[in-house]
Amino acid sequence: RKEVEQDPGPFNVPEGATVAFNCTYSNSASQSFFWYRQDCRKEPKLLMSVYSSGNEDGRFTAQLNRASQYISLLIRDSKLSDSATYLCVVNEVQTGANNLFFGTGTRLTVIP
Amino acid sequence: DAGITQSPRHKVTETGTPVTLRCHQTENHRYMYWYRQDPGHGLRLIHYSYGVKDTDKGEVSDGYSVSRSKTEDFLLTLESATSSQTSVYFCAISEGNTIYFGEGSWLTVV
Numbered sequence: 001r002k003e004v005e006q007d008p009g010p011f012n013v014p015e016g017a018t019v020a021f022n023c024t025y026s027n028s029a030s031q032s033f034f035w036y037r038q039d040c041r042k043e044p045k046l047l048m049s050v051y052s053s054g055n056e057d058g059r060f061t062a063q064l065n066r067a068s069q070y071i072s073l074l075i076r077d078s079k080l081s082d083s084a085t086y087l088c089v090v091n092e093v094q095t096g097a098n099n100l101f102f103g104t105g106t107r108l109t110v111i112p
Numbered sequence: 113d114a115g116i117t118q119s120p121r122h123k124v125t126e127t128g129t130p131v132t133l134r135c136h137q138t139e140n141h142r143y144m145y146w147y148r149q150d151p152g153h154g155l156r157l158i159h160y161s162y163g164v165k166d167t168d169k170g171e172v173s174d175g176y177s178v179s180r181s182k183t184e185d186f187l188l189t190l191e192s193a194t195s196s197q198t199s200v201y202f203c204a205i206s207e208g209n210t211i212y213f214g215e216g217s218w219l220t221v222v
Contacts, residue, residue, distance in 0.1 A: 004154070032209045043202055043213040044155070087154070091209050097143060097162055098206045102154035 003027060006088050006103035014111050017078045021106045023071040023088030030101075033064055035073045036087040038105065044087055047073075078110045114212035115139045118203050124220045131190040133217045135203030137183075144186040145170075145204040145211065146178065155202065161186050193221045 006023045013019045025033075033050035048055065050062040050071055061074040071088055088103035115138035125131050135144060146158040147170075157170030159178040167178050175197060177189045190197055198221045203214040 034210070041216075043215050046210060046212065049210070089211075093209055097160055097168070098145075098209055098211055100155075100157070100211055102156075104152060104154040 002103075003101035004088055004090050004103040006106050008104055008106060010107040010109055012109045012111055013078055015078055015080060017110075018074065018076045019078055019108065020075075021073045021086055021088075021108075023073075023103055025069050025071070025088075025090045025101070027090070027092055027101075028066075028069060030069075030090045030092050032091040032093070033071050034089040034091070035060075035062055035071075036089055036102075038085045038087055040085075047086070075108075078108075080110050080112060083108055083110045114141075114205055114207075114214075116203055116205060116212065116214035118201075118214040118217045120217060121215065122218045124222060125193050127194060127221055128192050131193050131219065131221075133188045133201055133203075133219070135186045135188070135214060137186075137205055139205070140183055141205040141207065142183075143206040144180065145206070146176075146186065146188045147202045147204060147213075148172065148199040149202060149216075150199050158188065158201075190219075193219075195221050197221050 035047040036044040037047045038044040050064045054063045059076045063072045085105040085107045087105045090101045092099045145160040147155045149155045156172045161167045161180040201217045204211045
């Protein structure tokens with residue numbers, strides 16, 4: 001069983017649409033959670049951290065449900081520039097070193 | 113920008129040859145990491161370092177070695193490259209519990 005599981009998509013949505021991605025993780029001791037964005041042939045870049053209370057950054061909202069071990073990302077008013085792969089990342093910090101587990105990513109294409 | 117540079121960015125090599133990838137950081141980060149990314153697997157940790165000369169294995173360390181003789185440089189060596197090591201390799205540093213990646217090194221083993 002994978003540590004982090006995501007729907008690989010692809011999600012093809014029109015501009016202006018709202019789209020949601022989900023992710024589940026297997027280790028209940030996981031300590032911190034992130035969404036990364038990765039463009040084709042580029043490095044993953046931090047999009048946002050995910051907090052238990054939920055957090056928002058402009059058009060992006062992230063939610064964490066520790067009881068269900070579930071993380072979500074909501075993108076409102078999708079833009080063409082949002083087209084990318086979104087990686088769900090879970091961190092199990094061990095003795096100082098970060099121990100990250102990555103989902104395989106959900107691919108989003110925003111269509112004009 | 114986390115101040116990470118990787119070299120070479122692209123390399124084609126032959127099976128059985130040794131290959132070294134270099135990761136250089138300019139911001140004195142203690143922790144450095146090497147990951148590989150392959151379709152269907154996501155990013156997987158190869159090795160990491162928690163200081164000069166302090167390294168440890170990750171999930172997929174077989175066939176790889178690392179060295180860190182200076183804080184700023186973390187080298188990944190493929191001792192005898194195989195076709196299964198064709199991949200994109202990302203170096204990373206951590207600030208607190210957040211990881212930042214270099215631009216990647218694309219390696220093809222033929």
